Amino acid sequence: MKVQLHTLAHARTGDKGNRSSISLVAYHARDWQRLVDQVTEARVAHLFAHRQPTAVRRYLLPKLHAMNFVLDDVLDGGVNGSLNLDSHGKALSGLLLTLDIEMETP
Amino acid sequence: MLPSFSPTAPKLFIGCGAGFSGDRWDAAVPVVKALRATGGPAVLMFETLAERTLALAQLSRRQNPNSGWEPSLDRFLLPVLRDCVEGGIPIVSNFGAANPVGAAHRIHALAAQLQLRRLKVAVVEGDDLLGATDRLDELLPPAVHGKRLVSANAYLGATEIAHALRAGADVVVTGRVADPSLALGPMLAYFGWAQDDWDRLARGTMAGHLLECGAQVTGGYFADPGLKDVPGLATVGFPIVAMEESGEFVITKPPDTGGRVDRLTVTEQLLYEVHDPAAYITPDVIADISDAELQALDGGDRVRVSGIRGHARTDTLKATLCYEGGWLAEGEISYAGPNAAARARLAADVVRERLQLLGFGALAVRADLIGVASILLDDAGRWATAHPCGDSNDVRLRLAAACTSRAEAEALTREVLALYTCGPAGGGGVRTHVTPRLASDSCLVPRDWLKPSWRFVE
Numbered sequence: 434m435k436v437q438l439h440t441l442a443h444a445r446t447g448d449k450g451n452r453s454s455i456s457l458v459a460y461h462a463r464d465w466q467r468l469v470d471q472v473t474e475a476r477v478a479h480l481f482a483h484r485q486p487t488a489v490r491r492y493l494l495p496k497l498h499a500m501n502f503v504l505d506d507v508l509d510g511g512v513n514g515s516l517n518l519d520s521h522g523k524a525l526s527g528l529l530l531t532l533d534i535e536m537e538t539p
Numbered sequence: 540m541l542p543s544f545s546p547t548a549p550k551l552f553i554g555c556g557a558g559f560s561g562d563r564w565d566a567a568v569p570v571v572k573a574l575r576a577t578g579g580p581a582v583l584m585f586e587t588l589a590e591r592t593l594a595l596a597q598l599s600r601r602q603n604p605n606s607g608w609e610p611s612l613d614r615f616l617l618p619v620l621r622d623c624v625e626g627g628i629p630i631v632s633n634f635g636a637a638n639p640v641g642a643a644h645r646i647h648a649l650a651a652q653l654q655l656r657r658l659k660v661a662v663v664e665g666d667d668l669l670g671a672t673d674r675l676d677e678l679l680p681p682a683v684h685g686k687r688l689v690s691a692n693a694y695l696g697a698t699e700i701a702h703a704l705r706a707g708a709d710v711v712v713t714g715r716v717a718d719p720s721l722a723l724g725p726m727l728a729y730f731g732w733a734q735d736d737w738d739r740l741a742r743g744t745m746a747g748h749l750l751e752c753g754a755q756v757t758g759g760y761f762a763d764p765g766l767k768d769v770p771g772l773a774t775v776g777f778p779i780v781a782m783e784e785s786g787e788f789v790i791t792k793p794p795d796t797g798g799r800v801d802r803l804t805v806t807e808q809l810l811y812e813v814h815d816p817a818a819y820i821t822p823d824v825i826a827d828i829s830d831a832e833l834q835a836l837d838g839g840d841r842v843r844v845s846g847i848r849g850h851a852r853t854d855t856l857k858a859t860l861c862y863e864g865g866w867l868a869e870g871e872i873s874y875a876g877p878n879a880a881a882r883a884r885l886a887a888d889v890v891r892e893r894l895q896l897l898g899f900g901a902l903a904v905r906a907d908l909i910g911v912a913s914i915l916l917d918d919a920g921r922w923a924t925a926h927p928c929g930d931s932n933d934v935r936l937r938l939a940a941a942c943t944s945r946a947e948a949e950a951l952t953r954e955v956l957a958l959y960t961c962g963p964a965g966g967g968g969v970r971t972h973v974t975p976r977l978a979s980d981s982c983l984v985p986r987d988w989l990k991p992s993w994r995f996v997e
Contacts, residue, residue, distance in 0.1 A: 443767055443803065445760070447812030450981065456810035458803060483921040492816050496832050496846070497806050503814045509918040512591070513864060513978040516905040516918050516939040524914045 435533045442468060444526035451511040452503065453522045455529050459498040468500070469493065471534050477502055480532060481525075484508075502529070551729045552581040553722050553746070554779040554793075557615055558753025560587040564614040566753065566777045571619045573779060573793035575626040582704075582725040583623055585615055585632035586718050586751040593715055594861030594977045596636035597690040607638035608645065608712075616649055624655050629704055631721050635662060635712040637690065642712045643996035661703035663713040665991035666692045668858055668984065678982045679860065686862035689977060693858040693984050696822030697743075698734070699993040700724025708995070715859070717821045719747030722780070730784050741826035741849025742786030748819070748826075749790055749808055749844070753777050756790060756808035758798030771797020791841045800840040802833050809833075809844075818850075820857075825850040855983035864978030865941055868948035870955025870971040871909075873935045874963070880911050880929075882963035883936040889962055890938055893954045899947060902940045909935040935968075941976070948973040 438457075441464045447454045457472060459465045478489040484507035492501040508522045509515035515522075554574050556567030567583060574581035587609050600607025609615070612634050623630055635642045639662035650658045668675055668691040675691060692715035701724045703711045711724070726732065726743040734740075749756045756778050758769040769775070776796025782788045792800055809828060813819050819826040832846040870890075874882045887906040894902055905920075907913035910931045916922045938955055942948040952971035959966060 440766070443761075443763065443807065445807040445811055449812060449814070450979075452814070454810075454812060454814055456807060458806045458810075460803070483917050483925055485917075485921075492814075494810070494816055494829065494831070496830060497802075497809070499806050499810060501810050501813065501816055513976075513980075514941065516867075516941060517914065517916070518907065518937070519914045528915055 434536045436536055437530065438472065438532040438534050439530040441534060442530070444529050446523050446526040448508060448511060448521045448523075451506050451508045453507050453525055455502045455504070455526050457500050457502065457529065462498055465495070465498045467534060467536070472500070472532060476532065477504070477529065480528065481507055548730060548784055549579055550781045550783055551726060552577050552579055552779060552781055553725055553750060554581065554583050555586070555750040555753050555777050556583055556619065557585040557587050558751060558755060559589055560592055560609060560611060562587070562753055564611065565618060567615065567619045569793040569796050570777050570779060571622045571626070571628065574628055575622060580729060581626070581628045583619065583628055583630045584721045584750065585630070585634060586721055586753070587611070587615070588633040588636055588715065590859050590979055591861055591977045593636050593692055593859070594690040594979070596638065597861075600637045605641055608636050608642035609634040612642060612645055613649065616646065617653075620649055621653050621655060624650070624658065624709060629708060629725070630710045631700055631704070631724060632711070633713045633716055633721065635714045637667075637714065639664060639712045639714050640996055646710055646712070658709040659707055659995055660710045660712065661706070661708040661993050661995050663695065663699040663703065663711065663716065663991065663993045665989055666695050666715040668693055672988055674988070678984060680980050680982055683860055683862060683980050686978075688860060688862050690861045691858055693856045693989055694822050695856070695989070695991045696720050697723035697727055699991050701727035703993045704728035706995075711993075717823070718751035719744045719821055720823055722747030722750050723823055726782055735851070737824055737849030737851060738847070739786040739849070740824035742788065742847045743782065744821050744824055744826050745809070745819075745828060745831070745844070745847050746780045746782055746788045746790070749805065750778050750780055752808060752811065754798060755811065756804055757792045757800050758804055761804055761807060767803065769797070769799055773797060786847070787843065787845045789836065789841050789843050800842055801835050802842065805833050805842045805844070820853060822852065822856050824852050854986055856986055856989060857981055858984045859979055859981050861977050861979045864976035865943050866945055866948040867939065867972075867974045867976050868942050868951040869937065869939045869974075870952045871935055871937045871969065872955060872958050872962070872966045873968045874965055875933050876965065877932065879932050879934045880908060882965065883908050883934045885963045886936050886958050886966060887938060889958065890951070890954045894950060897950060899950050902942065902947065902951065904951065905939045907937040907939075909937055913937065945973060
């Protein structure tokens with residue numbers, strides 16, 4: 434069975450220049466390992482492919498059941514150059530939360 | 540006034556009254572009330588200086604030498620200044636922007652207006668790089684070469700704030716300092732932490748990090764109905780930290796306010812705009828939150844933060860550079876009813892063709908169909924190509940372009956306006972904006988290029 438990441442975790446986006454950082458926090462400790470296994474750098478890079486990130490890095494914070502994604506060069510220049518109404522990319526956390534997560538344990 | 544430090548000092552309470560220039564003006568009132576009720580030493584901070592706010596202040600000061608400080612200073616301070624002075628609660632803020640001395644004069648005037656005693660108002664200076672060095676060109680990133688700099692300011696640390704507080708300042712006004720330093724300064728003043736006590740500096744810095752965005756740690760910017768409900772967002776309480784000499788601390792909010800403080804809200808803000816959690820770099824320290832732990836305390840709305848470590852600060856300071864960045868042209872028009880999205884798309888095509896005909900064909904125009912697809916789109920339209928957009932019977936078309944001149948920008952907005960009579964059927968509600976843009980970039984400056992200082996302003 435698959436569920437949307439939105440039901441398992443919450444997220445917040447921050448920005449510095451043309452770089453976006455998106456935190457992801459599990460609601461419950463029981464889901465943490467599942468997120469580590471499935472919300473990978475590769476899947477996030479694929480999800481944001483249209484933004485053409487030059488790097489996607491994931492940092493794990495197991496004691497907080499949280500992880501932090503840093504995506505380079507995804508903001509069309511950021512507050513400086515982007516024509517997006519959301520030039521900070523604040524809404525990108527919402528895109529991350531659309532990932533599907535497989536709930537059955539193998 | 541802060542008492543002098545001792546190793547057995549009780550807790551220091553630090554409250555935050557604003558997390559950005561546009562924040563709620565009345566948020567500090569319950570914070571100050573709660574700080575006074577602690578009976579302990581306490582400080583109130585306001586953080587109101589975003590990256591380009593300082594460039595706007597610089598432009599304002601060019602027009603009027605007495606301006607260039609936080610335009611909402613009166614509105615933030617008037618509701619709490621009397622209580623802070625009477626309660627012995629110093630105020631620390633980057634209200635100064637491009638003109639800390641101007642802000643200090645205004646604060647004296649406010650105190651006089653409120654018939655308070657003469658205040659000791661200190662300013663922190665030395666962040667402004669324009670005119671301070673003729674070697675700035677050596678540091679500029681390629682994108683900034685040949686651009687007209689509006690502002691160039693280094694992020695100073697907590698040291699000068701601490702010195703001013705130790706000398707008895709009622710108010711400390713800074714220009715550009717790192718946001719968490721506004722909170723670390725009072726901790727240095729009160730606890731007397733050594734300048735190389737990296738663990739304590741890191742803990743104080745992360746406490747400042749949690750405070751400096753105001754309600755973002757107490758339930759603001761968090762609610763997601765049904766999943767993450769937040770009570771009382773209309774009266775959300777701003778954060779207060781109870782700091783201990785060890786650097787461990789509890790974060791909470793004033794009683795009888797809205798919002799929530801728990802593991803989830805604090806985790807979101809702890810990671811906010813942090814990249815590598817093992818190396819959060821500020822002028823004061825490198826903080827490492829990899830092993831940070833949060834413990835929700837009994838009674839609710841209180842979280843204890845521990846496990847933060849620190850490493851020696853870097854030899855450089857970050858500076859933000861703002862320069863003139865051309866013009867942003869925006870025009871919007873709405874369509875409703877059957878086939879609305881198709882009419883909006885046609886309108887976008889018509890404007891692009893008109894710009895071509897008029898000799899502005901080089902303009903790259905972004906088109907958003909608000910109500911169908913807008914915010915997730917990229918400027919180049921790759922998302923729209925990869926994700927065929929649905930339909931909607933209620934659509935607002937937004938066209939936007941980056942322009943090098945006002946004339947170019949107005950060419951676009953005029954064509955959006957002309958859609959009223961020359962565009963598809965049923966277009967309504969045109970709004971257009973032409974806005975001068977400020978662009979920004981950053982560079983690293985060797986510490987010894989800067990001479991941070993503080994002084995009292997009469």
